[in-house]
Amino acid sequence: MPPTTSPRNLTLASYKLHRLRLPLAMPIGDSQVKFDVHWMTVLELVTGDGLTGVGFDLQQGCPTPALAQLQAQFEYNMWPALRGANPFGEALRISRPRGGNVGAAILPLAVETALWDLMGKALDLPLYRLLGGKDPEVPAYGSTLDFHLNDDDFRRRLGDFKRMGFRAIKIKVGHPDVEWDLKRLGIARDVMGAGADIMVDANEAWSPKEAIRRSRIYRDSSFNIFWIEDPITREDYAGYAQLRGEIPFTRINTGEYLGFSGKRRLLEAGGVDVLNLHGSIGASRAAAHLAGDFGIPVSLGNTLLELGVHLAASLPEVLYLEFSDLTWNKVAKEPVKFANSKAIAPDRPGHGIELDREALAQFSQSE
Numbered sequence: 356m357p358p359t360t361s362p363r364n365l366t367l368a369s370y371k372l373h374r375l376r377l378p379l380a381m382p383i384g385d386s387q388v389k390f391d392v393h394w395m396t397v398l399e400l401v402t403g404d405g406l407t408g409v410g411f412d413l414q415q416g417c418p419t420p421a422l423a424q425l426q427a428q429f430e431y432n433m434w435p436a437l438r439g440a441n442p443f444g445e446a447l448r449i450s451r452p453r454g455g456n457v458g459a460a461i462l463p464l465a466v467e468t469a470l471w472d473l474m475g476k477a478l479d480l481p482l483y484r485l486l487g488g489k490d491p492e493v494p495a496y497g498s499t500l501d502f503h504l505n506d507d508d509f510r511r512r513l514g515d516f517k518r519m520g521f522r523a524i525k526i527k528v529g530h531p532d533v534e535w536d537l538k539r540l541g542i543a544r545d546v547m548g549a550g551a552d553i554m555v556d557a558n559e560a561w562s563p564k565e566a567i568r569r570s571r572i573y574r575d576s577s578f579n580i581f582w583i584e585d586p587i588t589r590e591d592y593a594g595y596a597q598l599r600g601e602i603p604f605t606r607i608n609t610g611e612y613l614g615f616s617g618k619r620r621l622l623e624a625g626g627v628d629v630l631n632l633h634g635s636i637g638a639s640r641a642a643a644h645l646a647g648d649f650g651i652p653v654s655l656g657n658t659l660l661e662l663g664v665h666l667a668a669s670l671p672e673v674l675y676l677e678f679s680d681l682t683w684n685k686v687a688k689e690p691v692k693f694a695n696s697k698a699i700a701p702d703r704p705g706h707g708i709e710l711d712r713e714a715l716a717q718f719s720q721s722e
């Protein structure tokens with residue numbers, strides 16, 4: 356019998372890059388860094404039959420190379436392997452980098468995201484469904500990235516999240532003066548109400564001893580902290596295990612800054628209560644699988660255009676997804692929606708983020 360439908364041509368045929376400068380509405384950062392601007396690269400991968408997959412990459416603060424340079428790097432290091440390839444094979448392959456076989460990957464996250472977007476579109480499935488999810492809604496928290504805001508601006512930002520319906524909030528701590536931390540915790544509780552879940556992120560500001568001391572001070576000052584994020588340096592697995600034993604009254608959230616191997620060591624050391632994932636869909640799925648093997652839940656850190664919502668909606672035991680309400684959502688015709696302290700995965704094919712061409716033109720800067 357001859358086929359009744361014409362075969363599709365899903366092979367990758369062309370691509371387009373956009374270089375964007377996204378000024379932030381307010382400075383963001385933590386006890387270690389401060390940024391006023393984001394530089395985003397948007398990648399469009401187009402198949403032989405005209406489907407387009409969209410992916411994103413981000414650099415904070417420091418400008419990305421000029422568009423011509425980005426294009427030349429992509430053309431040399433990435434496109435030869437992608438041209439004519441099938442997006443399914445490219446996205447699903449497990450490769451083992453060995454020694455000199457590893458080239459400099461250019462925009463790897465944008466490529467992976469665009470490939471998954473194409474898979475969803477080719478199958479006419481929202482990404483979270485393709486990944487096995489059934490419920491598009493995921494618990495979400497507001498994340499203020501507030502370390503460099505004065506108290507008034509901090510209060511206003513908390514109010515914005517409260518008005519958006521958030522009942523969970525994460526604030527920055529790690530100031531040299533613990534009284535500053537306590538003052539900010541007080542403001543957060545005041546604005547969000549006593550029933551809100553409050554998380555803190557120290558961004559590796561402390562030694563294990565200082566982390567234990569501060570956690571106890573917060574508790575003794577009547578703050579019930581849902582989780583403490585990145586209290587000490589990322590690779591201090593023994594320190595994390597010690598901490599976990601000494602502050603059983605809260606959860607330790609970490610792993611955000613670790614690769615797959617680091618996450619495995621952290622889990623093996625018993626140093627984490629909530630494993631933090633973000634970025635690559637493939638690597639995050641592998642890490643979530645591993646976390647499940649240790650009986651440890653996960654959380655999703657900030658992801659570009661909030662696309663981690665698809666991953667979160669498809670994984671078991673996701674406590675929360677982070678939302679910081681940043682400028683990058685301006686390039687989406689319809690950004691991921693948040694309501695009632697939940698993120699809602701778009702029910703459109705692929706990741707469901709369609710580019711707003713006017714915004715793209717507005718933020719584009721070729722050099």
Ligand SMILES: [Mg+2]
Binds near residue numbers: 556584585611656
């Ligand atoms: Mg963090």
